[in-house]
Amino acid sequence: MSSYLIIEPKTKEDWDAYYQLRYEVLRKPWNQPAVSTKDEAEERSIHILMRDENGIAVAAGRLQINNGSEGQVRSMSVHEKFRGKGLGSKVLRYIENKAKEKNLSRITLDSRSTAVHFYEKHGYCVVADSYLLFGKIQHFRMEKNLFGGSI
Numbered sequence: 001m002s003s004y005l006i007i008e009p010k011t012k013e014d015w016d017a018y019y020q021l022r023y024e025v026l027r028k029p030w031n032q033p034a035v036s037t038k039d040e041a042e043e044r045s046i047h048i049l050m051r052d053e054n055g056i057a058v059a060a061g062r063l064q065i066n067n068g069s070e071g072q073v074r075s076m077s078v079h080e081k082f083r084g085k086g087l088g089s090k091v092l093r094y095i096e097n098k099a100k101e102k103n104l105s106r107i108t109l110d111s112r113s114t115a116v117h118f119y120e121k122h123g124y125c126v127v128a129d130s131y132l133l134f135g136k137i138q139h140f141r142m143e144k145n146l147f148g149g150s151i
Contacts, residue, residue: 025077
């Protein structure tokens, strides 16, 4: 059985692996440049990297702090060879726990249409259409209240 370690990147090696995974999963398949992997909210985010027992970066995500009560899940990525093993769920739970530690009451996200079901399984609800990424990938705005109650 494989073991996985979730960390918040600290070293240059961690950061390089983190951004490379985000690029490989979220930008490269759409022929986008590596520079498009980063955005203006990187500094106000908590970054999450999961490595396997061999140190390979297998999953990533980030919690962007939007304000004192709301966080946003961004850049969720699971390496193609490691999908279907529950790694995305583990990263998402880690992000949600970090949001609770920060006393955030709500999390939003913009889900690709192919991932809506994944987030629904974790208690998120679609609240609106969001945007069309690269003119091809439909996104939906989703939300979850972290401490109960309806959206």
